[in-house]
Amino acid sequence: MEVKDWQLKALTPIWTGDAGGNGDRLIPTGIMGALRWWFEVLVRGLGGRACDPTTEVRCPDKNVQQADKPGHHCVVCELFGCTGWARKFRLMVLDEHDQVIQNQIQADQTFILRFVPLRPIREEEWCLLDATLRLIADYGAMGGKTVFKPSDESNRQNQLHHQDFGIVAVDRRPEGIDCNQQLASTFVHGSRNRRNFQDNSFSWASLQHFWCVKGRYLARQDSQRSSFNRVIGRDMRKNRSQQLFQNTNINRWLAGRQQESKKVFSFKHPEVARRTFGFVKPRLVNFQEIESRLGQVWSEFEAEHEFQQGEQIIEKLFQMKEGI
Structure with a gap:
Protein backbone atom coordinates (compact mmCIF):
# COMPACT_ATOMS: atom_id res chain seq x y z
CA MET A 1 0.00 0.00 0.00
CA HIS A 189 -23.89 7.75 -2.88
CA GLY A 190 -22.80 4.11 -2.48
CA SER A 191 -25.40 1.69 -1.14
CA ARG A 192 -23.09 0.42 1.62
CA ASN A 193 -22.85 3.84 3.26
CA ARG A 194 -24.97 4.62 6.30
CA ARG A 195 -27.64 7.15 5.34
CA ASN A 196 -30.61 6.69 7.70
CA PHE A 197 -29.95 9.38 10.29
CA GLN A 198 -31.27 12.85 11.05
CA ASP A 199 -28.78 15.54 10.11
CA ASN A 200 -30.95 18.66 10.30
CA SER A 201 -28.79 20.27 12.99
CA PHE A 202 -25.57 20.11 10.96
CA SER A 203 -26.50 19.55 7.30
CA TRP A 204 -25.82 23.25 6.63
CA ALA A 205 -22.09 22.38 6.78
CA SER A 206 -22.11 21.40 3.13
CA LEU A 207 -20.28 22.71 0.10
CA GLN A 208 -23.70 23.22 -1.48
CA HIS A 209 -24.31 25.93 1.14
CA PHE A 210 -20.79 27.39 1.09
CA TRP A 211 -19.70 30.75 -0.30
CA CYS A 212 -16.36 32.51 -0.63
CA VAL A 213 -15.04 35.92 -1.68
CA LYS A 214 -11.33 36.18 -2.36
CA GLY A 215 -9.28 39.34 -1.96
CA ARG A 216 -11.57 40.96 0.64
CA TYR A 217 -11.91 40.82 4.41
CA LEU A 218 -14.23 41.94 7.20
CA ALA A 219 -12.82 43.66 10.28
CA ARG A 220 -13.33 46.14 13.08
CA GLN A 221 -12.55 49.66 11.86
CA ASP A 222 -12.84 51.53 15.18
CA SER A 223 -14.83 51.48 18.42
CA GLN A 224 -18.06 52.35 16.60
CA ARG A 225 -17.71 50.45 13.31
CA SER A 226 -17.19 46.80 12.46
CA SER A 227 -17.91 45.46 8.98
CA PHE A 228 -17.71 41.93 10.39
CA ASN A 229 -20.37 42.57 13.02
CA ARG A 230 -22.59 44.31 10.51
CA VAL A 231 -22.57 41.26 8.23
CA ILE A 232 -23.32 38.74 10.98
CA GLY A 233 -25.95 40.97 12.57
CA ARG A 234 -24.24 42.01 15.79
CA ASP A 235 -24.15 45.53 17.21
CA MET A 236 -21.18 47.35 15.64
CA ARG A 237 -20.31 49.26 18.82
CA LYS A 238 -17.41 47.61 20.61
CA ASN A 239 -18.97 47.86 24.05
CA ARG A 240 -22.06 46.04 22.74
CA SER A 241 -20.43 43.75 20.20
CA GLN A 242 -21.81 40.58 21.78
CA GLN A 243 -25.37 41.80 21.35
CA LEU A 244 -27.42 41.38 18.20
CA PHE A 245 -28.32 44.50 16.26
CA GLN A 246 -31.74 42.96 15.67
CA ASN A 247 -32.84 39.76 17.39
CA THR A 248 -33.80 37.79 14.28
CA ASN A 249 -33.39 34.10 13.49
CA ILE A 250 -30.95 34.92 10.69
CA ASN A 251 -28.73 37.07 12.91
CA ARG A 252 -28.79 34.53 15.73
CA TRP A 253 -27.65 31.78 13.38
CA LEU A 254 -24.95 33.79 11.59
CA ALA A 255 -23.52 35.25 14.80
CA GLY A 256 -23.46 31.96 16.71
CA ARG A 257 -23.16 31.85 20.48
CA GLN A 258 -21.15 30.13 23.19
CA GLN A 259 -20.26 26.60 22.03
CA GLU A 260 -21.70 27.40 18.58
CA SER A 261 -19.49 28.89 15.89
CA LYS A 262 -20.17 31.95 13.81
CA LYS A 263 -21.01 31.09 10.20
CA VAL A 264 -18.78 33.77 8.62
CA PHE A 265 -14.96 33.67 8.66
CA SER A 266 -12.55 36.32 7.42
CA PHE A 267 -8.78 36.56 6.96
CA LYS A 268 -6.76 39.71 6.29
CA HIS A 269 -3.24 38.27 6.04
CA PRO A 270 -1.41 37.44 3.93
CA GLU A 271 -2.77 39.77 1.28
CA VAL A 272 -2.22 37.22 -1.51
CA ALA A 273 -4.53 34.76 0.27
CA ARG A 274 -7.02 37.25 1.73
CA ARG A 275 -10.50 35.73 1.89
CA THR A 276 -13.93 35.74 3.50
CA PHE A 277 -16.11 32.65 3.50
CA GLY A 278 -19.11 31.20 5.21
CA PHE A 279 -22.31 29.20 4.96
CA VAL A 280 -26.01 29.74 4.37
CA LYS A 281 -28.86 27.66 5.72
CA PRO A 282 -31.79 26.59 3.52
CA ARG A 283 -35.14 28.05 4.55
CA LEU A 284 -33.39 30.53 6.86
CA VAL A 285 -30.73 32.56 5.04
CA ASN A 286 -29.85 32.34 1.34
CA PHE A 287 -26.95 33.47 -0.83
CA GLN A 288 -28.77 36.63 -1.91
CA GLU A 289 -29.04 37.79 1.70
CA ILE A 290 -25.30 37.31 2.22
CA GLU A 291 -24.50 39.12 -1.04
CA SER A 292 -26.67 42.03 0.10
CA ARG A 293 -24.97 42.27 3.48
CA LEU A 294 -21.51 42.15 1.94
CA GLY A 295 -22.51 44.83 -0.55
CA GLN A 296 -23.39 47.14 2.35
CA VAL A 297 -19.85 47.04 3.78
CA TRP A 298 -17.60 46.62 0.73
CA SER A 299 -17.28 49.44 -1.77
CA GLU A 300 -17.57 48.50 -5.45
CA PHE A 301 -18.45 44.92 -4.55
CA GLU A 302 -19.43 43.04 -7.71
CA ALA A 303 -21.17 39.94 -6.43
CA GLU A 304 -21.66 38.54 -9.92
CA HIS A 305 -17.90 38.25 -10.37
CA GLU A 306 -16.58 38.02 -6.81
CA PHE A 307 -19.11 35.93 -4.90
CA GLN A 308 -18.41 32.23 -5.45
CA GLN A 309 -21.00 29.64 -4.46
CA GLY A 310 -20.43 26.01 -3.57
CA GLU A 311 -21.51 24.51 -6.88
CA GLN A 312 -19.00 26.67 -8.75
CA ILE A 313 -16.27 25.65 -6.32
CA ILE A 314 -17.08 21.94 -6.70
CA GLU A 315 -16.65 22.27 -10.46
CA LYS A 316 -13.29 23.99 -10.03
CA LEU A 317 -12.03 21.39 -7.55
CA PHE A 318 -12.69 18.54 -9.94
CA GLN A 319 -11.29 20.32 -12.98
CA MET A 320 -7.80 20.13 -11.47
CA LYS A 321 -5.27 17.89 -13.17
CA GLU A 322 -2.45 15.94 -11.57
CA GLY A 323 0.35 17.86 -9.88
CA ILE A 324 0.51 21.56 -9.10
Whole structure:
Protein backbone atom coordinates (compact mmCIF):
# COMPACT_ATOMS: atom_id res chain seq x y z
CA MET A 1 0.00 0.00 0.00
CA GLU A 2 1.54 3.25 -1.20
CA VAL A 3 2.23 6.16 1.13
CA LYS A 4 1.05 9.52 -0.24
CA ASP A 5 2.47 12.94 0.60
CA TRP A 6 0.99 16.41 0.21
CA GLN A 7 3.50 19.23 0.60
CA LEU A 8 1.96 22.40 1.99
CA LYS A 9 3.20 25.84 2.93
CA ALA A 10 1.75 27.68 5.91
CA LEU A 11 0.87 31.26 4.96
CA THR A 12 -0.07 32.02 8.57
CA PRO A 13 0.65 30.12 11.79
CA ILE A 14 -1.48 27.00 12.30
CA TRP A 15 -3.08 26.63 15.71
CA THR A 16 -3.82 23.14 16.99
CA GLY A 17 -3.48 23.67 20.74
CA ASP A 18 -3.21 21.21 23.60
CA ALA A 19 -5.68 20.37 26.37
CA GLY A 20 -4.63 23.52 28.20
CA GLY A 21 -5.24 25.75 25.19
CA ASN A 22 -1.54 26.37 24.52
CA GLY A 23 -0.63 26.69 20.86
CA ASP A 24 3.16 26.37 20.96
CA ARG A 25 3.04 22.64 20.21
CA LEU A 26 1.70 20.89 17.14
CA ILE A 27 -1.10 18.49 18.06
CA PRO A 28 -1.69 16.27 15.00
CA THR A 29 -5.25 15.49 16.08
CA GLY A 30 -6.02 19.17 15.45
CA ILE A 31 -4.96 18.74 11.82
CA MET A 32 -6.91 15.48 11.64
CA GLY A 33 -10.05 17.13 12.97
CA ALA A 34 -9.85 19.90 10.38
CA LEU A 35 -9.34 17.40 7.58
CA ARG A 36 -12.34 15.37 8.67
CA TRP A 37 -14.60 18.43 9.05
CA TRP A 38 -13.85 19.70 5.54
CA PHE A 39 -14.10 16.15 4.16
CA GLU A 40 -17.63 16.05 5.60
CA VAL A 41 -18.42 19.42 3.96
CA LEU A 42 -17.25 18.08 0.60
CA VAL A 43 -19.16 14.79 0.90
CA ARG A 44 -22.41 16.60 1.74
CA GLY A 45 -21.75 18.99 -1.14
CA LEU A 46 -21.63 16.02 -3.50
CA GLY A 47 -24.98 14.80 -2.18
CA GLY A 48 -23.65 12.19 0.25
CA ARG A 49 -24.54 11.79 3.92
CA ALA A 50 -21.94 12.41 6.62
CA CYS A 51 -22.51 12.00 10.33
CA ASP A 52 -21.26 14.52 12.88
CA PRO A 53 -19.04 12.63 15.35
CA THR A 54 -19.79 15.21 18.06
CA THR A 55 -23.54 14.48 18.08
CA GLU A 56 -25.79 11.62 19.15
CA VAL A 57 -26.30 10.51 15.54
CA ARG A 58 -22.62 9.74 15.07
CA CYS A 59 -21.60 6.42 13.59
CA PRO A 60 -21.86 3.51 14.01
CA ASP A 61 -25.52 2.75 13.47
CA LYS A 62 -26.74 1.08 16.67
CA ASN A 63 -28.89 -1.31 14.66
CA VAL A 64 -25.99 -2.70 12.61
CA GLN A 65 -23.69 -4.74 14.81
CA GLN A 66 -21.04 -5.89 12.34
CA ALA A 67 -18.68 -3.17 11.12
CA ASP A 68 -18.30 -4.66 7.64
CA LYS A 69 -22.04 -4.76 6.97
CA PRO A 70 -23.84 -2.12 4.86
CA GLY A 71 -25.22 0.79 6.87
CA HIS A 72 -22.82 0.43 9.81
CA HIS A 73 -21.08 3.76 9.16
CA CYS A 74 -21.13 6.70 6.76
CA VAL A 75 -18.73 7.27 3.89
CA VAL A 76 -16.62 9.69 5.98
CA CYS A 77 -16.23 7.20 8.83
CA GLU A 78 -15.23 4.57 6.27
CA LEU A 79 -11.97 6.50 5.85
CA PHE A 80 -11.61 8.38 9.15
CA GLY A 81 -12.97 5.68 11.44
CA CYS A 82 -15.55 5.44 14.22
CA THR A 83 -16.27 3.14 17.15
CA GLY A 84 -15.71 -0.41 15.94
CA TRP A 85 -14.14 0.66 12.64
CA ALA A 86 -10.54 1.88 12.72
CA ARG A 87 -9.24 4.75 10.64
CA LYS A 88 -7.68 3.54 7.38
CA PHE A 89 -4.53 5.63 7.64
CA ARG A 90 -1.94 7.08 9.98
CA LEU A 91 -1.25 10.80 9.57
CA MET A 92 2.27 12.13 9.98
CA VAL A 93 3.14 15.83 9.95
CA LEU A 94 6.74 16.19 8.78
CA ASP A 95 9.22 18.92 7.93
CA GLU A 96 11.22 19.11 4.70
CA HIS A 97 13.80 16.73 6.17
CA ASP A 98 11.23 14.02 6.92
CA GLN A 99 11.36 14.74 10.64
CA VAL A 100 8.21 14.81 12.76
CA ILE A 101 7.16 18.39 13.55
CA GLN A 102 6.61 18.92 17.26
CA ASN A 103 6.31 22.70 17.56
CA GLN A 104 3.61 24.95 16.16
CA ILE A 105 3.77 25.40 12.39
CA GLN A 106 4.68 29.02 11.66
CA ALA A 107 4.02 31.30 8.70
CA ASP A 108 6.21 30.53 5.65
CA GLN A 109 7.03 27.06 6.98
CA THR A 110 6.83 24.13 4.57
CA PHE A 111 5.37 20.92 5.94
CA ILE A 112 4.30 17.54 4.63
CA LEU A 113 1.12 15.66 5.41
CA ARG A 114 1.98 11.99 4.97
CA PHE A 115 -0.85 9.48 4.80
CA VAL A 116 0.31 5.97 5.63
CA PRO A 117 -2.35 3.38 4.71
CA LEU A 118 -3.18 0.87 7.42
CA ARG A 119 -5.76 -0.85 5.23
CA PRO A 120 -6.47 -0.51 1.51
CA ILE A 121 -7.70 2.98 0.58
CA ARG A 122 -9.87 3.20 -2.50
CA GLU A 123 -9.10 5.41 -5.47
CA GLU A 124 -12.24 7.43 -4.74
CA GLU A 125 -11.11 8.09 -1.17
CA TRP A 126 -7.75 9.42 -2.32
CA CYS A 127 -9.66 11.57 -4.80
CA LEU A 128 -11.87 13.04 -2.07
CA LEU A 129 -8.92 13.55 0.27
CA ASP A 130 -7.02 15.43 -2.43
CA ALA A 131 -10.04 17.61 -3.19
CA THR A 132 -10.48 18.29 0.54
CA LEU A 133 -6.92 19.56 0.91
CA ARG A 134 -7.31 21.83 -2.11
CA LEU A 135 -10.64 23.08 -0.77
CA ILE A 136 -8.96 24.06 2.50
CA ALA A 137 -6.03 25.72 0.74
CA ASP A 138 -7.98 27.63 -1.90
CA TYR A 139 -11.13 28.58 -0.01
CA GLY A 140 -11.00 27.62 3.69
CA ALA A 141 -8.64 27.37 6.65
CA MET A 142 -7.09 24.65 8.81
CA GLY A 143 -6.89 24.18 12.58
CA GLY A 144 -8.10 26.27 15.50
CA LYS A 145 -8.60 30.01 16.10
CA THR A 146 -10.02 30.45 12.58
CA VAL A 147 -13.05 32.19 14.13
CA PHE A 148 -10.85 35.15 15.11
CA LYS A 149 -11.70 38.29 13.14
CA PRO A 150 -9.23 40.88 11.81
CA SER A 151 -8.94 44.47 13.02
CA ASP A 152 -7.89 47.64 11.22
CA GLU A 153 -7.21 49.41 14.53
CA SER A 154 -3.47 50.10 14.62
CA ASN A 155 -3.21 49.54 18.36
CA ARG A 156 -5.13 46.23 18.33
CA GLN A 157 -4.55 44.46 15.02
CA ASN A 158 -1.58 42.48 16.36
CA GLN A 159 -3.39 41.15 19.41
CA LEU A 160 -3.91 37.39 19.47
CA HIS A 161 -7.68 37.48 18.95
CA HIS A 162 -7.24 39.60 15.81
CA GLN A 163 -4.54 37.46 14.20
CA ASP A 164 -5.05 35.11 11.27
CA PHE A 165 -4.47 31.37 11.61
CA GLY A 166 -4.78 28.32 9.39
CA ILE A 167 -4.20 29.66 5.86
CA VAL A 168 -2.14 27.24 3.76
CA ALA A 169 -1.13 26.60 0.16
CA VAL A 170 -0.63 23.24 -1.54
CA ASP A 171 2.82 23.18 -3.12
CA ARG A 172 2.89 19.58 -4.31
CA ARG A 173 0.36 16.77 -4.63
CA PRO A 174 0.88 13.05 -5.20
CA GLU A 175 0.96 11.83 -8.76
CA GLY A 176 -1.52 9.32 -10.08
CA ILE A 177 -4.70 10.48 -8.34
CA ASP A 178 -7.55 10.04 -10.82
CA CYS A 179 -10.08 12.55 -9.54
CA ASN A 180 -13.29 13.53 -11.28
CA GLN A 181 -16.65 14.68 -10.00
CA GLN A 182 -18.63 11.74 -11.37
CA LEU A 183 -16.32 9.22 -9.71
CA ALA A 184 -16.52 11.03 -6.37
CA SER A 185 -20.27 11.57 -6.51
CA THR A 186 -21.02 7.94 -7.33
CA PHE A 187 -18.84 6.81 -4.45
CA VAL A 188 -20.46 9.01 -1.78
CA HIS A 189 -23.89 7.75 -2.88
CA GLY A 190 -22.80 4.11 -2.48
CA SER A 191 -25.40 1.69 -1.14
CA ARG A 192 -23.09 0.42 1.62
CA ASN A 193 -22.85 3.84 3.26
CA ARG A 194 -24.97 4.62 6.30
CA ARG A 195 -27.64 7.15 5.34
CA ASN A 196 -30.61 6.69 7.70
CA PHE A 197 -29.95 9.38 10.29
CA GLN A 198 -31.27 12.85 11.05
CA ASP A 199 -28.78 15.54 10.11
CA ASN A 200 -30.95 18.66 10.30
CA SER A 201 -28.79 20.27 12.99
CA PHE A 202 -25.57 20.11 10.96
CA SER A 203 -26.50 19.55 7.30
CA TRP A 204 -25.82 23.25 6.63
CA ALA A 205 -22.09 22.38 6.78
CA SER A 206 -22.11 21.40 3.13
CA LEU A 207 -20.28 22.71 0.10
CA GLN A 208 -23.70 23.22 -1.48
CA HIS A 209 -24.31 25.93 1.14
CA PHE A 210 -20.79 27.39 1.09
CA TRP A 211 -19.70 30.75 -0.30
CA CYS A 212 -16.36 32.51 -0.63
CA VAL A 213 -15.04 35.92 -1.68
CA LYS A 214 -11.33 36.18 -2.36
CA GLY A 215 -9.28 39.34 -1.96
CA ARG A 216 -11.57 40.96 0.64
CA TYR A 217 -11.91 40.82 4.41
CA LEU A 218 -14.23 41.94 7.20
CA ALA A 219 -12.82 43.66 10.28
CA ARG A 220 -13.33 46.14 13.08
CA GLN A 221 -12.55 49.66 11.86
CA ASP A 222 -12.84 51.53 15.18
CA SER A 223 -14.83 51.48 18.42
CA GLN A 224 -18.06 52.35 16.60
CA ARG A 225 -17.71 50.45 13.31
CA SER A 226 -17.19 46.80 12.46
CA SER A 227 -17.91 45.46 8.98
CA PHE A 228 -17.71 41.93 10.39
CA ASN A 229 -20.37 42.57 13.02
CA ARG A 230 -22.59 44.31 10.51
CA VAL A 231 -22.57 41.26 8.23
CA ILE A 232 -23.32 38.74 10.98
CA GLY A 233 -25.95 40.97 12.57
CA ARG A 234 -24.24 42.01 15.79
CA ASP A 235 -24.15 45.53 17.21
CA MET A 236 -21.18 47.35 15.64
CA ARG A 237 -20.31 49.26 18.82
CA LYS A 238 -17.41 47.61 20.61
CA ASN A 239 -18.97 47.86 24.05
CA ARG A 240 -22.06 46.04 22.74
CA SER A 241 -20.43 43.75 20.20
CA GLN A 242 -21.81 40.58 21.78
CA GLN A 243 -25.37 41.80 21.35
CA LEU A 244 -27.42 41.38 18.20
CA PHE A 245 -28.32 44.50 16.26
CA GLN A 246 -31.74 42.96 15.67
CA ASN A 247 -32.84 39.76 17.39
CA THR A 248 -33.80 37.79 14.28
CA ASN A 249 -33.39 34.10 13.49
CA ILE A 250 -30.95 34.92 10.69
CA ASN A 251 -28.73 37.07 12.91
CA ARG A 252 -28.79 34.53 15.73
CA TRP A 253 -27.65 31.78 13.38
CA LEU A 254 -24.95 33.79 11.59
CA ALA A 255 -23.52 35.25 14.80
CA GLY A 256 -23.46 31.96 16.71
CA ARG A 257 -23.16 31.85 20.48
CA GLN A 258 -21.15 30.13 23.19
CA GLN A 259 -20.26 26.60 22.03
CA GLU A 260 -21.70 27.40 18.58
CA SER A 261 -19.49 28.89 15.89
CA LYS A 262 -20.17 31.95 13.81
CA LYS A 263 -21.01 31.09 10.20
CA VAL A 264 -18.78 33.77 8.62
CA PHE A 265 -14.96 33.67 8.66
CA SER A 266 -12.55 36.32 7.42
CA PHE A 267 -8.78 36.56 6.96
CA LYS A 268 -6.76 39.71 6.29
CA HIS A 269 -3.24 38.27 6.04
CA PRO A 270 -1.41 37.44 3.93
CA GLU A 271 -2.77 39.77 1.28
CA VAL A 272 -2.22 37.22 -1.51
CA ALA A 273 -4.53 34.76 0.27
CA ARG A 274 -7.02 37.25 1.73
CA ARG A 275 -10.50 35.73 1.89
CA THR A 276 -13.93 35.74 3.50
CA PHE A 277 -16.11 32.65 3.50
CA GLY A 278 -19.11 31.20 5.21
CA PHE A 279 -22.31 29.20 4.96
CA VAL A 280 -26.01 29.74 4.37
CA LYS A 281 -28.86 27.66 5.72
CA PRO A 282 -31.79 26.59 3.52
CA ARG A 283 -35.14 28.05 4.55
CA LEU A 284 -33.39 30.53 6.86
CA VAL A 285 -30.73 32.56 5.04
CA ASN A 286 -29.85 32.34 1.34
CA PHE A 287 -26.95 33.47 -0.83
CA GLN A 288 -28.77 36.63 -1.91
CA GLU A 289 -29.04 37.79 1.70
CA ILE A 290 -25.30 37.31 2.22
CA GLU A 291 -24.50 39.12 -1.04
CA SER A 292 -26.67 42.03 0.10
CA ARG A 293 -24.97 42.27 3.48
CA LEU A 294 -21.51 42.15 1.94
CA GLY A 295 -22.51 44.83 -0.55
CA GLN A 296 -23.39 47.14 2.35
CA VAL A 297 -19.85 47.04 3.78
CA TRP A 298 -17.60 46.62 0.73
CA SER A 299 -17.28 49.44 -1.77
CA GLU A 300 -17.57 48.50 -5.45
CA PHE A 301 -18.45 44.92 -4.55
CA GLU A 302 -19.43 43.04 -7.71
CA ALA A 303 -21.17 39.94 -6.43
CA GLU A 304 -21.66 38.54 -9.92
CA HIS A 305 -17.90 38.25 -10.37
CA GLU A 306 -16.58 38.02 -6.81
CA PHE A 307 -19.11 35.93 -4.90
CA GLN A 308 -18.41 32.23 -5.45
CA GLN A 309 -21.00 29.64 -4.46
CA GLY A 310 -20.43 26.01 -3.57
CA GLU A 311 -21.51 24.51 -6.88
CA GLN A 312 -19.00 26.67 -8.75
CA ILE A 313 -16.27 25.65 -6.32
CA ILE A 314 -17.08 21.94 -6.70
CA GLU A 315 -16.65 22.27 -10.46
CA LYS A 316 -13.29 23.99 -10.03
CA LEU A 317 -12.03 21.39 -7.55
CA PHE A 318 -12.69 18.54 -9.94
CA GLN A 319 -11.29 20.32 -12.98
CA MET A 320 -7.80 20.13 -11.47
CA LYS A 321 -5.27 17.89 -13.17
CA GLU A 322 -2.45 15.94 -11.57
CA GLY A 323 0.35 17.86 -9.88
CA ILE A 324 0.51 21.56 -9.10
